[in-house]
Amino acid sequence: MAKLSPFPAFISRKELFVLIPFFVCFLSSPLAASGAGSIRDLLRNYGLPSGLLPNSVESFAHDPSSGLLEVRLDYPCYALYDDGLAYFESEVRGNLSYGALSGVVGWSQEELFLWLPVKGIVVTDPTSGVILVDIGVAHKHLPVSVFEDPPDCRPPGEEAAAGVGLFGRREGFLQPR
Numbered sequence: 001m002a003k004l005s006p007f008p009a010f011i012s013r014k015e016l017f018v019l020i021p022f023f024v025c026f027l028s029s030p031l032a033a034s035g036a037g038s039i040r041d042l043l044r045n046y047g048l049p050s051g052l053l054p055n056s057v058e059s060f061a062h063d064p065s066s067g068l069l070e071v072r073l074d075y076p077c078y079a080l081y082d083d084g085l086a087y088f089e090s091e092v093r094g095n096l097s098y099g100a101l102s103g104v105v106g107w108s109q110e111e112l113f114l115w116l117p118v119k120g121i122v123v124t125d126p127t128s129g130v131i132l133v134d135i136g137v138a139h140k141h142l143p144v145s146v147f148e149d150p151p152d153c154r155p156p157g158e159e160a161a162a163g164v165g166l167f168g169r170r171e172g173f174l175q176p177r
Helices: 013-027 039-045 156-162
Strands: 057-062 068-073 077-081 084-097 100-111 114-117 120-122 130-134 139-143
Touching: 039 057
Parallel strands: none
Antiparallel strands: 057 068, 068 084, 077 084, 084 100, 100 114, 100 120, 120 130, 130 139
């Protein structure tokens, strides 16, 4: 009786042992390590507040060599930071470096009834307690404390229930103080 191999016929054992190191390298690579640690830890390690992104982060991938950060949310959503309303697409990308997230894509901020894309976030001096938000046409200086805790996120279908919409009503986001 012929002995059956647990490996497919097109891969010999010798080839398998040659391929194993490549799989190990891939699985330990930064892009594959989206489950290693949390996005909050990663942001803190790079000098940014841990509540910069909403609490609906599903997964993330960071490549330290290029700085690329890709964050997947459970769904596109609205989040309230202090008194400012933000909209996040289901994928947010940017280049992460110490104290900065630049080239941001997938994040918009409501300003004077307009939705403007967030281009970057910078903490120039951690002792100042101020964070700079680049919304293209202007730079907003906000207290870092606004971003200490990740905000709740509401899906777009719930904006009416959340009081989001015309004239920036935010009743559904009010939290007890």
